Amino acid sequence: MTPRKKLLTIESMNPRVRAAKVPIVGSLFTRAGEIQREIQEGIHKSFTKITPCFFGDMQLMGHKPCTYLRQVAALCTHPELLESALFPEDAKTRARAILKTLDNGSVGSYNPKYIAQTLPQKIATYIQKRDNGIPSHPRNIIVCSGTSQSILSVLWLVVSDAEELRTGILLSVPYYPLYMDTVALSGAVMVPYYLDEEHGWAINVDGIRKSLPAARRRCNPKVICVINPGNPTGHVLSRKNITELIQLAAEEKLLILADEVYQDNVFGDGATFHSFKKVLYEMGPEYSERVQLVSLNSISKGITGECGARTGYIEFVNIDPEVFEALYILKSFSVPSVIGALMLDVILDPPQPGDPSYETFMMEKKTLLYNLAEKARITKEILNQAPGIYCNPIQGALYAFPRVQIPDRAVRLAQERGQKPDDFYCHLLLEDTGIVLCTGNSFGQAVGTYHFRITLLHPIDELRSILQKITQFHTRFMTEYS
Amino acid sequence: MTPRKKLLTIESMNPRVRAAKVPIVGSLFTRAGEIQREIQEGIHKSFTKITPCFFGDMQLMGHKPCTYLRQVAALCTHPELLESALFPEDAKTRARAILKTLDNGSVGSYNPKYIAQTLPQKIATYIQKRDNGIPSHPRNIIVCSGTSQSILSVLWLVVSDAEELRTGILLSVPYYPLYMDTVALSGAVMVPYYLDEEHGWAINVDGIRKSLPAARRRCNPKVICVINPGNPTGHVLSRKNITELIQLAAEEKLLILADEVYQDNVFGDGATFHSFKKVLYEMGPEYSERVQLVSLNSISKGITGECGARTGYIEFVNIDPEVFEALYILKSFSVPSVIGALMLDVILDPPQPGDPSYETFMMEKKTLLYNLAEKARITKEILNQAPGIYCNPIQGALYAFPRVQIPDRAVRLAQERGQKPDDFYCHLLLEDTGIVLCTGNSFGQAVGTYHFRITLLHPIDELRSILQKITQFHTRFMTEYS
Numbered sequence: 030m031t032p033r034k035k036l037l038t039i040e041s042m043n044p045r046v047r048a049a050k051v052p053i054v055g056s057l058f059t060r061a062g063e064i065q066r067e068i069q070e071g072i073h074k075s076f077t078k079i080t081p082c083f084f085g086d087m088q089l090m091g092h093k094p095c096t097y098l099r100q101v102a103a104l105c106t107h108p109e110l111l112e113s114a115l116f117p118e119d120a121k122t123r124a125r126a127i128l129k130t131l132d133n134g135s136v137g138s139y140n141p142k143y144i145a146q147t148l149p150q151k152i153a154t155y156i157q158k159r160d161n162g163i164p165s166h167p168r169n170i171i172v173c174s175g176t177s178q179s180i181l182s183v184l185w186l187v188v189s190d191a192e193e194l195r196t197g198i199l200l201s202v203p204y205y206p207l208y209m210d211t212v213a214l215s216g217a218v219m220v221p222y223y224l225d226e227e228h229g230w231a232i233n234v235d236g237i238r239k240s241l242p243a244a245r246r247r248c249n250p251k252v253i254c255v256i257n258p259g260n261p262t263g264h265v266l267s268r269k270n271i272t273e274l275i276q277l278a279a280e281e282k283l284l285i286l287a288d289e290v291y292q293d294n295v296f297g298d299g300a301t302f303h304s305f306k307k308v309l310y311e312m313g314p315e316y317s318e319r320v321q322l323v324s325l326n327s328i329s330k331g332i333t334g335e336c337g338a339r340t341g342y343i344e345f346v347n348i349d350p351e352v353f354e355a356l357y358i359l360k361s362f363s364v365p366s367v368i369g370a371l372m373l374d375v376i377l378d379p380p381q382p383g384d385p386s387y388e389t390f391m392m393e394k395k396t397l398l399y400n401l402a403e404k405a406r407i408t409k410e411i412l413n414q415a416p417g418i419y420c421n422p423i424q425g426a427l428y429a430f431p432r433v434q435i436p437d438r439a440v441r442l443a444q445e446r447g448q449k450p451d452d453f454y455c456h457l458l459l460e461d462t463g464i465v466l467c468t469g470n471s472f473g474q475a476v477g478t479y480h481f482r483i484t485l486l487h488p489i490d491e492l493r494s495i496l497q498k499i500t501q502f503h504t505r506f507m508t509e510y511s
Numbered sequence: 512m513t514p515r516k517k518l519l520t521i522e523s524m525n526p527r528v529r530a531a532k533v534p535i536v537g538s539l540f541t542r543a544g545e546i547q548r549e550i551q552e553g554i555h556k557s558f559t560k561i562t563p564c565f566f567g568d569m570q571l572m573g574h575k576p577c578t579y580l581r582q583v584a585a586l587c588t589h590p591e592l593l594e595s596a597l598f599p600e601d602a603k604t605r606a607r608a609i610l611k612t613l614d615n616g617s618v619g620s621y622n623p624k625y626i627a628q629t630l631p632q633k634i635a636t637y638i639q640k641r642d643n644g645i646p647s648h649p650r651n652i653i654v655c656s657g658t659s660q661s662i663l664s665v666l667w668l669v670v671s672d673a674e675e676l677r678t679g680i681l682l683s684v685p686y687y688p689l690y691m692d693t694v695a696l697s698g699a700v701m702v703p704y705y706l707d708e709e710h711g712w713a714i715n716v717d718g719i720r721k722s723l724p725a726a727r728r729r730c731n732p733k734v735i736c737v738i739n740p741g742n743p744t745g746h747v748l749s750r751k752n753i754t755e756l757i758q759l760a761a762e763e764k765l766l767i768l769a770d771e772v773y774q775d776n777v778f779g780d781g782a783t784f785h786s787f788k789k790v791l792y793e794m795g796p797e798y799s800e801r802v803q804l805v806s807l808n809s810i811s812k813g814i815t816g817e818c819g820a821r822t823g824y825i826e827f828v829n830i831d832p833e834v835f836e837a838l839y840i841l842k843s844f845s846v847p848s849v850i851g852a853l854m855l856d857v858i859l860d861p862p863q864p865g866d867p868s869y870e871t872f873m874m875e876k877k878t879l880l881y882n883l884a885e886k887a888r889i890t891k892e893i894l895n896q897a898p899g900i901y902c903n904p905i906q907g908a909l910y911a912f913p914r915v916q917i918p919d920r921a922v923r924l925a926q927e928r929g930q931k932p933d934d935f936y937c938h939l940l941l942e943d944t945g946i947v948l949c950t951g952n953s954f955g956q957a958v959g960t961y962h963f964r965i966t967l968l969h970p971i972d973e974l975r976s977i978l979q980k981i982t983q984f985h986t987r988f989m990t991e992y993s
Contacts, residue, residue: 035801035803035829035831036669036733036764036803037733037803037830037831038831038834039831039833039837041671042668042671042837043668043669043670043671043672044672044673046838049840086614086620086621088615088617088619088620089614089615089620089621091615094619102589103585103586103588103589103592104585106581106584106585106850107582107584107585110585110597115591115595132568132570132571133570135576135819136820137569137570137576137818137819137820138568138818139568139571139819140819174656174848175846177843177844178844181844185525186519186524186528187518187519187525188525189523190526191526207843214841214844251518282517284518284519319517321519335619336619336620336621337617337619337622338619338848338850339846339847340848347517349517349520349521352524355521355524355528358528358531359528361659361689362659362660364821365821365848366656366819366821367819367820368588368850369850
């Protein structure tokens, strides 16, 4: 080291942070930006604009915010508006009730009691209703600043440097990429398990059971992460599959981290959301008093899509009170804004029949879910018409993750160029149509299979046109490379 | 381990999280709660209510939020209000301009560009103006969800498990307690340095220099944390003292973590806030191109006091671009809400002379600072009238940290009861007056000295009465135990 070398450099920095470093922008997005500039400079293309299909951000994609929610939030932000005739009476009543529970009636106070007691009580009531009366206790609930932070807090709680073997975290493949980074950042190692595409992305529980002895030789597996409804897969787990997974967790002493942020985005024919908590309790005390479960939810998804509010909550099941107390320190690093917290409050207990805002609220909610169902239906239908694309039924969440066949010649060509085959495919699609997808390899996929993720958030006619362009491209691609 | 033992228990949890576990509620606050209940039950006391004097929460303590700020936030939350005549034109213009920079015009979108580019550009302009033109670059600025999270991110970046010696973090004594927890959580060890109460809580830089060789035998000191203006001490560092500290950091290769969240709460006679960044640049390239500095600011303090918004920012100086890029992963765990971010946006560029909201804005700002100055003055004056209390001039922040003499007999009595002498003192004060202070030992203090922290946030007449009760109590206490 030279004497002028700085203290903090890329070499000296925390190796865990370095390990978690992922490229923010992949080559596909860089190229999309270049094309956008080329179009602006007048360079001729066979399309007139870049069409990004990778955002999970509902409001960015045109979803209108919930009117009642925003009215109450505006009233609480600037209470002088309570005197105005611009707001329906129920929104004003609700805002007054919330302001009454806030410290000195202000969203500008820290409001520790509102965030740590009042709101968890309301969440517990909501969860208990959701789960047909299975008890939920405010003392097991933490309101937090979004799901990313929650996942990190939970992993951090479980990871131990004091043990000889590193902590193992079981992650589904395909996974949501954030999980990879979080595992690295927490100092744990990833233990992959594969979702079964042939069976609607179900969890192959026996497969996990068989793989654990090998995993135990290199790490100490402690947590199994499950995303239900699935991102990027759009599947909804069956009650039976959840039961099997809970049995596995009990046998193998794994904590279940259930990412249930899409629980209100379920729309597939016959698909029902079963919370892990409910299934666990219905399995009887042998399981319900023993299996440790952490469930996540968020207002970034669901019927609100308030990504900008950075607010969610965690319910802990079978966690000892001492552990929960120790969580205090982690909690204090992931406090949501008070406005985010009150948005969660509002949506847990929306307008009821007879309230002035009820009709509008229900219309907004039904429109969202009806449109998602319709778009899920046409996405599967159109994609499956193309020979060499296979798309499972999309039952929930906001995405589809179809498998595409890539002919051997294209695979070899991609390899010669140093590209992954699905990157090669998505790059060609981009050059041909301006459509930007997420490539399957960013989420992980079974060896020799190729996928992309597409969001269902475009307006229906636009989505139909995008899907048709993809299938037309795919047909040309298959002809050219077969 | 029995086979039914759970995976996650207080014994198995991450030892760092366990180490950071501090009692949320000390015995003083527990007792205050009991007294509150006793009063409600009709038990006679010499006072009628509990008077908490420990909150640093401006709006909780009655500070009125900035009208213009809340107007713009309400307009952005519910843009239909832009049509109403209830808002001044400049607030509407500002809200329209912000909405135009938001993704799809919504605070409900993630808005990564707004948070990572647009707002840092505005912050850089603001800092550059604050520091008389010394350059500030948006690429070195991160908007984040509050200062607690920022401190953790910075320490986490610097800490390394891969080294033989643990990372050392220099913390001032008295410190703000959150720092202790954060150091424990990050896996580092604390290296205390004492502020010089006899010289207005200045940093004794020579003292630090002399103590470093011993510290280096037990850890690898990498960061020195400085809070300026000081919490709990209310001092403002002189330009000379900052210069000396920067020289030390350069010699000893320490990264300076400057917690400057009270930079807009400076009101003492002749006191001026000098940012570490400005002093560093004025020291010439030998320092300005070499010393690594991280500066924190927040809208929880200053003239806004929007604690509930959980929004602040970090400026990095002399951090390599590769390190900054790696910060991406830490950033993604501390994203503020979009409404918090736009509140910061508004306050960086407030109404100007001639704007409809200018007069109100300035009146609100001046009232706040005038009142703080007046309260700082009477706090020092009244406390110093009591023999055995010594209070330094209060120049900034929101607190005073006076030293109290505790007679030997009281110290012995406290020890017999297993109490710290300042806890003993504060408990007696509570029983006698209902006043709840923070005891000095929660912040750390030089051996054999005793202090308490009192906030300046009560209305002036109430504060005067509180101070008088404290000095009267102190006089009785001295008589009784001398």
